[in-house]
Amino acid sequence: MGTPIRTTVETEHPFFHVQIVDGVVEVLQFDRIDERGHAEFLERLAAFLSRALAQHAEERLADLLARFGPAPDPQREAVMAFVAERLASAARSRPRPQRRWFPDQADGRDPAGDVHVSVAGTDVVVLEAPPHALEHPGRAAQAIMTALNLASERLAGDIDSLAQRRGDRDQQLPEPDWARMAVLAQRYRQGYV
Amino acid sequence: MHVPARVNEALRAHLDRDTPESLALLQGTIRSEPTFDASCPWHERATFLLQSDRHDEVIRLINAYMPGAFLSPDAHLMLSHAHEQIRDVDRSRLEAYRATTALRVVVDSGSGTRERPWQVLRVIDEYATLRHLRVVPAAQRLVIDGGREFDVHACEDGVERWFELV
Numbered sequence: 627m628g629t630p631i632r633t634t635v636e637t638e639h640p641f642f643h644v645q646i647v648d649g650v651v652e653v654l655q656f657d658r659i660d661e662r663g664h665a666e667f668l669e670r671l672a673a674f675l676s677r678a679l680a681q682h683a684e685e686r687l688a689d690l691l692a693r694f695g696p697a698p699d700p701q702r703e704a705v706m707a708f709v710a711e712r713l714a715s716a717a718r719s720r721p722r723p724q725r726r727w728f729p730d731q732a733d734g735r736d737p738a739g740d741v742h743v744s745v746a747g748t749d750v751v752v753l754e755a756p757p758h759a760l761e762h763p764g765r766a767a768q769a770i771m772t773a774l775n776l777a778s779e780r781l782a783g784d785i786d787s788l789a790q791r792r793g794d795r796d797q798q799l800p801e802p803d804w805a806r807m808a809v810l811a812q813r814y815r816q817g818y819v
Numbered sequence: 820m821h822v823p824a825r826v827n828e829a830l831r832a833h834l835d836r837d838t839p840e841s842l843a844l845l846q847g848t849i850r851s852e853p854t855f856d857a858s859c860p861w862h863e864r865a866t867f868l869l870q871s872d873r874h875d876e877v878i879r880l881i882n883a884y885m886p887g888a889f890l891s892p893d894a895h896l897m898l899s900h901a902h903e904q905i906r907d908v909d910r911s912r913l914e915a916y917r918a919t920t921a922l923r924v925v926v927d928s929g930s931g932t933r934e935r936p937w938q939v940l941r942v943i944d945e946y947a948t949l950r951h952l953r954v955v956p957a958a959q960r961l962v963i964d965g966g967r968e969f970d971v972h973a974c975e976d977g978v979e980r981w982f983e984l985v
Contacts, residue, residue, distance in 0.1 A: 727864045
């Protein structure tokens, strides 16, 4: 185990503050909510949490690569940059239901069942809470944290179990031909394929 | 869950007329939906999610396969239970009604005999029907007769129940 990865993100207008430690939201704070702006508040908070989760995921990945990643290989990095571009361009698309299940999204609720959060990757795609659940900012933040952490934990658990099922098979795969793939990625970028 | 008008109309027409033709039209309409898959790839995952109290995910998963999963008693029962757990009482009732209707459509389609088998769209619908009738299947065999395929369930009460996958 390395040092815990701690990400803190804050905005001023509106005031949102979150601290995420190793994938778990430990602190969430915001101001009192004007009931008339309830829907807008939830939308802004979901976008803020998505940005924070994405930043935290990047920091954790960078830490993992620094500790366990392969030695620098420009061709491999060129391929991975291309893959990252493609994934980013498809981040908002919704795939049709597949015959094989793939862990792309998970949900959580607070114990009272009022707050509902759904997480896809690092995006908070659903954040629902009735106005009465947001009356007290401290309790509301606690309920949102609980629901969000449950959704993230379930998604991580689903990905782990899929990885375990595929683990044996993937270990037998040969090392990709990064040089050839880098050439292909460049050709895709230039529109030749 | 949005159910296309063509599916609702075919269901209403069948409930009004209850003829072999109206049943064929209803089942044909569901089968022609792009999301229809007789093997129900959602079923195993939905069962796991339900057992794990992941009700929002049950709803999203099954709805992703609608209207192809429409009139699957299991689909509607799972949706009803999941909606109840998230305290969406109206939708829970609607899905319970749809589950009852789905079972009624199957049970009224025959008598479960070789001469008048029950007509189903999916194998899981056979097991839902047997559960509904409170009979326990002990063994299942496939019978092909005159180009038609039948699933025959030998049940613990000593009676064979016949289904035809349409």
